[in-house]
Structures are given as C-alpha cells and as structure tokens.
Amino acid sequence: MIKYNKPVLSNDTIFDKINTLSSKLSNVLIIKDGHILYKNLEDEYNDIYIKSYDEAMTDKADFFDQTKELYELDDDAYQYNLENVNSGLFIHVPKNKVVAEQLHIFYIQESVDLVQNTTIILDESSELKYFEYLYNEGQASINYVNNSFVKENAKLEYSGLSLFNKKAVINVTRNSSVARYGTSSIRIAEVNDSITETKTNVYLQGKYAYAEAKTIAITSGVQSAKFRQLIEHQAPETEGYIENYGVSNHESALEFEGVGKINKFMKHSIARQSNNGIVLGKKAQLDANPLLLIDEFDVEASHGAAIGKIDEEQLYYLMSRGLSTRDAERLIISGFLSPVLEVLSSDELKEDFKNQVQNKTL
Amino acid sequence: MSTLIIKNLHAKVDDNEILTGVNLEIDTGETHAIMGPNGTGKSTLASVVMGHPKYDVTEGEILLDGKNVLDMSVDERSRAGLFLGMQHPAEVPGVTNSDFIKTAMNTRLEEGKTISLFNFIRQYDKAVEELKMSEDLPHRYLNEGFSGGEKKRNEILQMKMLKPRIAILDEIDSGLDVDALKVVGDNVTKMQTDDIGLLLITHYQRLLDYIKADKVHVMMKGRIVKSGNIDIIKRIDTEGYDWIKEEVGIEDERVIVEDEEDQAVLGTCATKEALDIK
Numbered sequence: 001m002i003k004y005n006k007p008v009l010s011n012d013t014i015f016d017k018i019n020t021l022s023s024k025l026s027n028v029l030i031i032k033d034g035h036i037l038y039k040n041l042e043d044e045y046n047d048i049y050i051k052s053y054d055e056a057m058t059d060k061a062d063f064f065d066q067t068k069e070l071y072e073l074d075d076d077a078y079q080y081n082l083e084n085v086n087s088g089l090f091i092h093v094p095k096n097k098v099v100a101e102q103l104h105i106f107y108i109q110e111s112v113d114l115v116q117n118t119t120i121i122l123d124e125s126s127e128l129k130y131f132e133y134l135y136n137e138g139q140a141s142i143n144y145v146n147n148s149f150v151k152e153n154a155k156l157e158y159s160g161l162s163l164f165n166k167k168a169v170i171n172v173t174r175n176s177s178v179a180r181y182g183t184s185s186i187r188i189a190e191v192n193d194s195i196t197e198t199k200t201n202v203y204l205q206g207k208y209a210y211a212e213a214k215t216i217a218i219t220s221g222v223q224s225a226k227f228r229q230l231i232e233h234q235a236p237e238t239e240g241y242i243e244n245y246g247v248s249n250h251e252s253a254l255e256f257e258g259v260g261k262i263n264k265f266m267k268h269s270i271a272r273q274s275n276n277g278i279v280l281g282k283k284a285q286l287d288a289n290p291l292l293l294i295d296e297f298d299v300e301a302s303h304g305a306a307i308g309k310i311d312e313e314q315l316y317y318l319m320s321r322g323l324s325t326r327d328a329e330r331l332i333i334s335g336f337l338s339p340v341l342e343v344l345s346s347d348e349l350k351e352d353f354k355n356q357v358q359n360k361t362l
Numbered sequence: 363m364s365t366l367i368i369k370n371l372h373a374k375v376d377d378n379e380i381l382t383g384v385n386l387e388i389d390t391g392e393t394h395a396i397m398g399p400n401g402t403g404k405s406t407l408a409s410v411v412m413g414h415p416k417y418d419v420t421e422g423e424i425l426l427d428g429k430n431v432l433d434m435s436v437d438e439r440s441r442a443g444l445f446l447g448m449q450h451p452a453e454v455p456g457v458t459n460s461d462f463i464k465t466a467m468n469t470r471l472e473e474g475k476t477i478s479l480f481n482f483i484r485q486y487d488k489a490v491e492e493l494k495m496s497e498d499l500p501h502r503y504l505n506e507g508f509s510g511g512e513k514k515r516n517e518i519l520q521m522k523m524l525k526p527r528i529a530i531l532d533e534i535d536s537g538l539d540v541d542a543l544k545v546v547g548d549n550v551t552k553m554q555t556d557d558i559g560l561l562l563i564t565h566y567q568r569l570l571d572y573i574k575a576d577k578v579h580v581m582m583k584g585r586i587v588k589s590g591n592i593d594i595i596k597r598i599d600t601e602g603y604d605w606i607k608e609e610v611g612i613e614d615e616r617v618i619v620e621d622e623e624d625q626a627v628l629g630t631c632a633t634k635e636a637l638d639i640k
C-alpha cells in the first residue's frame with residue numbers, strides 16, 4: 001500500500017526567478033512542497049488528466065496497484081519513495097490525443113524533504129511533450145521517481161532541466177516502459193550543485209519500440225554526481241540510443257554508466273551508446289562506463305567514448321583572438337554542452353542554463 | 363607606427379629544432395611575403411609569433427614596439443595587436459561565429475564594457491557582405507563543416523573585425539578558386555593602410571598579383587635564406603627554388619628530413635591504431 005503524507009505548506013509564494021521563467025511559457029504547472037500553486041493550461045489540455053498524486057490515488061485507484069507490479073525495482077531509494085511519497089503528479093493522456101504544445105512543470109522545494117512521485121500514462125497513439133524544471137531553495141533530501149507508461153504507438157518527449165543547489169541531496173529514478181511502435185525520448189540537462197544520483201531505466205516491451213536517453217551534465221566544486229541509464233530490449237526489433245555529454249570542473253567527480261541490454265531472442269535490435277566528456281579541473285574526475293549486455297547474436301550494438309582535456313587547438317585558436325584562458329574555456333564548454341539547447345523551449349530557459357554553466361566554470 | 367622585430371629566433375617542437383635563426387622586421391604600412399617549399403618552417407614561424415603552446419623558443423627575441431612578445435600569453439599577444447590567419451584553423455562545435463567574434467571584440471574594451479549589439483551586427487553584416495559569405499554565417503558554428511575556402515574567408519573576416527596592427531596570413535590563398543581569391547585579395551588590399559603591417563605566407567605568385575608586397579623572403583631549413591623585392595617571386599614562379607638552393611648551398615630545404623619509406627610504413631600503422639576503437 002502506498003502511504004501519502006502531504007506536507008504542510010509554509011507559504012504559497014512562488015520565487016521571483018520561477019515566476020519570471022514561467023511567465024514566458026504557456027502550459028505551466030508549478031508545484032511547491034507537494035502543493036500545486038499554479039496551473040495554466042491551454043484548451044488542448046482540457047481532456048488530459050493532470051492532478052496531484054494524492055488526488056489521483058482516489059481517482060485512479062485501479063492503476064496504482066498495477067504500477068507497483070510494473071516496476072518492481074530492487075532499489076532502496078525507489079522503495080523508499082513508494083512508501084513515503086509526499087508530492088508529485090499524475091498525468092494521463094487519453095487514446096489518440098496528440099498534444100502539440102509542450103507541458104512545463106516546475107517542481108519546487110522550499111522547506112521540506114521531498115519524496116516526489118509522478119506518473120505519466122500515454123494511451124495508445126497519443127503524444128506528449130513533457131518538460132520538467134527541478135529546483136530547490138532550502139536544505140533538503142529529494143527523492144524523485146517518475147514512472148511513465150508509453151502505450152502502443154504513443155510518443156513521449158520527456159525533457160528536463162535540473163538545477164538543484166548545494167543544500168540538496170538528490171536521488172532521481174525515471175522508469176519508462178514502451179509498447180509496440182512506441183517512442184520514449186528522455187533528455188535531461190543536469191546543472192546541479194548537489195550531490196546527485198540519477199537512474200533512467202527504459203524497458204522496450206513491444207516490437208519496434210524506440211528509446212533515447214540523453215544526459216548533459218556539468219559538475220563543479222567538490223560535488224559528485226552519477227548518472228545511470230539502462231535501456232533494456234525486452235522485444236525484438238527495438239532500438240535504444242544512449243548519449244551522454246559531461247564536463248567535470250574543480251575537484252568534482254562525474255560518472256556515466258550507460259547500459260544497453262538485449263535479452264535473448266530479441267533479434268534485430270539496435271543498442272548504441274556514446275559518451276563525450278571534458279575534464280576541466282585539474283583534480284576533477286570523469287568516468288564513463290558503457291556496458292553492453294547482449295544475449296542475442298543477431299543484433300547491432302556499439303559504444304564509443306571520447307573523454308579528455310579541453311582541446312588544445314581550440315583553446316589556442318580562441319586565445320589567439322584575445323580571449324583569456326578562462327573565457328576561451330567557458331566558450332568551448334558552452335559550445336560542447338549546446339546539444340541541450342534544443343530541449344529548452346524558451347530563450348529564458350536557455351539563458352538560465354547558460355548562466356548556471358557559467359557559474360560552474362568560474 | 364608599430365614594428366615587429368624577430369631576432370635570431372630558434373624554436374623546437376618535441377626534440378626537433380624547426381626554426382634555426384629567423385630574422386625579420388615588419389613595420390606598419392608594409393607588406394612582406396614569405397615563400398618557401400613545404401616543410402621549411404613557415405607555419406612554425408607564424409605559430410611561434412602567436413605563441414602556440416607546442417613550440418619552445420630556445421633562443422632569440424620577438425619584440426612588438428620594444429615589448430617582449432615572448433613574455434606574453436597568446437591572448438595578450440592578440441590584444442597587443444598581433445593577428446594570425448591560420449593555415450588550419452580549429453573547428454569549435456556549438457560556438458557560433460558571432461558569439462565568438464563578439465567575445466573577442468569585447469576583450470579589447472575596458473573591463474566590464476561590451477560592444478553594442480547594434481554596432482556589432484552592423485559591422486559584422488558589412489564584413490560578411492564584403493567577403494561574399496553566406497548570410498547565415500553568424501549563426502553557424504565556428505568553422506564546423508566549413509569548406510577550405512570558407513575557413514580562409516572566415517579568418518579574413520576576423521581580421522577585419524579585430525583590426526590588428528601586425529597580421530600574419532598563413533596560406534590564405536590555398537584552396538581558393540579564382541573568384542574567391544579575388545574576393546580575399548580585394549579585401550586584404552583594402553586593409554593595406556599605414557596602420558597595419560602584413561606578412562603573407564604563400565606558395566603562389568597569383569596571390570601577390572592581387573596583394574602587392576613590398577618585400578619578399580624565402581624560407582628554407584627553418585630560416586630566411588634570401589630577401590629581396592618582387593622579382594624573386596617571378597623567378598621562383600618560372601624556375602622553382604633550385605637556383606636559391608644553389609646560391610645558399612642547401613641540398614634538402616626541409617627542416618626535418620625523413621626517410622620517405624619509413625614514413626609510409628609508420629603512416630599505415632598509425633592509421634590502424636587510430637581505427638582500433640576500444
């Protein structure tokens with residue numbers, strides 16, 4: 001049984017920074033310390049169920065029993081989440097509904113430890129573009145689980161910008177199951193200052209299912225962060241792509257662990273992975289541990305890693321035009337991380353990302 | 363007026379001495395050309411003047427208006443007025459041409475000041491037009507996917523924007539078709555004023571049909587072995603370099619003379635290794 005402990009809301013103001021960012025966007029929902037404080041959705045969202053987790057527990061009671069069965073992860077953080085959830089959302093897109101405009105969710109922490117759980121269900125042949133902005137203000141441990149269920153021929157474009165500060169300790173698990181002809185694309189920009197551990201698990205359950213897991217991360221200070229992505233091919237003719245970009249500065253440690261797993265009989269599946277990294281700080285660490293676990297002969301699989309110091313020729317070139325070492329490094333890093341800009345839907349979000357990258361390359 | 367003086371410059375890379383005593387003096391208002399066969403140290407000279415970290419100067423001096431250039435970092439040299447249009451400029455993915463050049467221009471202003479966007483765009487658009495480059499250039503990533511000719515033009519564009527006092531252009535004509543050569547030639551000629559000293563590195567007379575040079579130098583074995591006026595070029599163009607080699611008593615003009623066969627074998631091994639992706 002899932003227990004829900006709704007936290008007390010100390011105040012219902014929304015931080016200026018969040019207001020500024022969200023005011024330039026449409027289809028916005030802001031949830032702070034487990035309470036939905038703002039919701040402004042356009043008409044096309046009318047027949048989509050978007051409510052807080054606790055409301056959904058009564059509205060969608062049947063579903064909750066199923067959920068537990070679908071993702072029985074042997075993982076402490078995940079189990080803890082299911083037993084102590086105090087925040088989160090439930091989003092259900094009905095069959096054949098294709099939502100054109102992106103949904104923007106701001107998950108804000110101010111004064112409580114968060115155990116957050118969001119469920120996204122995309123029924124057959126539906127589509128959703130989901131964006132989440134993760135942010136904390138206060139001292140907190142934040143445990144966040146996002147479970148998505150992409151049904152036959154449905155398409156989830158999941159993107160995120162994670163900006164936790166030093167005062168937080170973060171544990172995030174994203175699970176996504178993808179049915180026949182379904183697509184799940186998960187692209188996250190991780191510019192946290194927190195100690196961070198995230199896991200993305202995608203299960204390709206039906207023939208022709210497709211998944212993409214992309215992480216763009218920068219660490220600084222004495223921070224440590226670990227990002228694990230698993231794409232498991234549980235059906236034949238499925239495709240999974242893992243792509244990572246990382247920068248580690250100062251004395252931080254950044255680790256990618258991408259796993260492509262193709263089970264027996266899942267013929268003609270494709271598992272590919274690439275890891276690209278720049279080690280900026282002299283004492284910084286950046287590790288990529290790509291793994292292919294393949295139990296079937298007739299598949300395509302590959303992984304590549306390109307991790308090293310900042311390119312000396314690029315640095316020299318920029319400096320030869322007058323940029324100081326630091327300015328040149330910053331420009332190269334922001335360029336290297338620019339693949340993330342395509343997931344950020346407004347100039348303000350892009351600016352926010354760039355600013356944080358600048359702070360982390362000081 | 364500014365003057366760049368290079369005195370008895372020796373430089374090495376790894377353990378090979380590449381520059382073996384270069385002497386050269388360039389004033390603003392002058393255009394010099396350096397010619398010379400492949401592998402004689404021309405690009406190395408340019409890189410050492412700019413401060414490429416791979417090269418170690420073992421002897422000699424470089425002075426810009428009396429200031430010791432060798433004491434300056436690469437960016438300080440640029441801000442002091444030196445410019446190098448590179449033979450092989452780096453590609454920088456994700457960094458747009460306009461962001462890059464704007465940042466570079468801002469480094470010339472007082473701390474905290476930035477060039478106005480309006481001003482910048484006007485200057486940039488004008489330069490793009492004059493160089494007959496494509497309009498989407500500002501938004502493209504720095505040299506990424508550029509053709510050889512586009513890269514060369516982009517170097518000239520940067521020179522136009524940054525207005526250096528001494529500019530070295532390393533093989534700015536290589537890989538350009540006739541039309542592009544004319545465009546580049548016209549643009550450089552327009553910049554030939556009393557405020558700039560130019561050093562053109564080239565293999566071909568045709569560049570010097572477009573850009574008039576006052577002095578011509580020939581480089582061999584890592585140093586300048588002959589200097590004179592434009593007549594040298596005409597003779598090189600018809601006769602090649604043999605007469606100069608004879609004159610100065612050099613058999614092989616290259617700095618590093620490798621055994622051709624050894625090199626070929628090494629080449630294949632290196633390729634194999636590079637392809638062996640782990």
Ligand SMILES: Nc1ncnc2c1ncn2[C@@H]1O[C@H](COP(=O)(O)OP(=O)(O)OP(=O)(O)O)[C@@H](O)[C@H]1O
Binds near residue numbers: 380404449
């Ligand atoms: N970074 C380097 N590492 C190793 N060897 C180098 C390096 N730079 C130059 N050299 C060697 O120094 C010699 C001179 O090279 P350089 O590029 O200066 O010649 P160049 O006169 O510019 O030739 P080209 O006309 O072909 O451009 C060559 O033998 C070259 O291989």
Ligand SMILES: [Mg+2]
Binds near residue numbers: 405449
């Ligand atoms: Mg050269």
